[in-house]
Amino acid sequence: MTEFLQPGQLLARGVSRHLLSYDFVSVEEFVPERGRRVDVMAMGPKGEIWVVECKSSLADFQSDSKWEGYLPWCDRFFWAVDAVFPVEVLPDDTGLILADAYGAEIIRMGPEGKLPPARRKSLSLKFARDAARRLHRMRDPRP
Amino acid sequence: MTEFLQPGQLLARGVSRHLLSYDFVSVEEFVPERGRRVDVMAMGPKGEIWVVECKSSLADFQSDSKWEGYLPWCDRFFWAVDAVFPVEVLPDDTGLILADAYGAEIIRMGPEGKLPPARRKSLSLKFARDAARRLHRMRDPRP
Numbered sequence: 001m002t003e004f005l006q007p008g009q010l011l012a013r014g015v016s017r018h019l020l021s022y023d024f025v026s027v028e029e030f031v032p033e034r035g036r037r038v039d040v041m042a043m044g045p046k047g048e049i050w051v052v053e054c055k056s057s058l059a060d061f062q063s064d065s066k067w068e069g070y071l072p073w074c075d076r077f078f079w080a081v082d083a084v085f086p087v088e089v090l091p092d093d094t095g096l097i098l099a100d101a102y103g104a105e106i107i108r109m110g111p112e113g114k115l116p117p118a119r120r121k122s123l124s125l126k127f128a129r130d131a132a133r134r135l136h137r138m139r140d141p142r143p
Numbered sequence: 144m145t146e147f148l149q150p151g152q153l154l155a156r157g158v159s160r161h162l163l164s165y166d167f168v169s170v171e172e173f174v175p176e177r178g179r180r181v182d183v184m185a186m187g188p189k190g191e192i193w194v195v196e197c198k199s200s201l202a203d204f205q206s207d208s209k210w211e212g213y214l215p216w217c218d219r220f221f222w223a224v225d226a227v228f229p230v231e232v233l234p235d236d237t238g239l240i241l242a243d244a245y246g247a248e249i250i251r252m253g254p255e256g257k258l259p260p261a262r263r264k265s266l267s268l269k270f271a272r273d274a275a276r277r278l279h280r281m282r283d284p285r286p
Contacts (some may be wrong), residue, residue: 013283025276125186128274140160
């Protein structure tokens with residue numbers, strides 16, 4: 001179903017595949033709070049939460065004025081870009097993932113900024129319930 | 144895909160649909176610990192965890208010697224049975240759901256037995272990661 005995905009969604013697919021090798025499971029297009037949507041939210045074996053924003057082009061990155069607003073919603077933050085993206089424009093103190101539709105590689109680990117316990121709890125609950133709700137919709141689609 | 148589901152799985156489908164009306168989202172055939180599998184594990188809006196065991200026949204119930212082992216894995220426990228099941232054989236102090244393949248109704252609420260915090264935390268994490276992993280497998284199936 002590759003042909004139905006947008007460039008950014010293809011990067012997200014490659015990222016989600018690769019994160020499994022770190023034992024992180026992902027939900028795409030996750031909404032941590034009203035009006036904010038992250039491309040990939042991933043949860044690690046101890047409940048660690050990573051956010052990955054996928055940028056398919058420089059223009060896509062430059063038009064994103066909201067990215068610093070993602071930082072309070074994760075333990076680590078990463079950009080995911082393709083091989084032709086000019087990575088020097090990305091802030092140094094963020095994580096970097098090189099990705100394509102089929103896989104990815106973590107080039108630079110995002111610095112750790114631990115979530116406060118109350119937010120971790122509510123965010124984990126939302127992640128759990130969103131994932132289960134979407135899974136339910138897929139295994140039992142109804143008109 | 145009704146024709147590929149076993150009788151107990153059809154009950155689980157009806158149960159999962161109905162639990163949405165309580166704002167509980169479900170994962171079916173969930174394994175809380177090695178060697179133990181519950182038919183439906185559901186998570187409520189505040190992280191409440193319910194377990195529902197689906198019994199398609201009296202024989203199915205009578206052959207289940209393990210059900211009391213499910214109680215330490217939830218805040219409330221329910222049986223789900225169909226309309227012809229002899230409900231008087233079920234223990235009084237358990238929840239009861241009447242179900243078919245298309246829906247269900249809670250007849251008796253299971254008594255509350257709060258999960259200890261550490262177990263709630265590990266169980267919620269497993270629920271979240273299992274749901275996300277299964278969802279990933281469905282949205283991005285690979286050979």
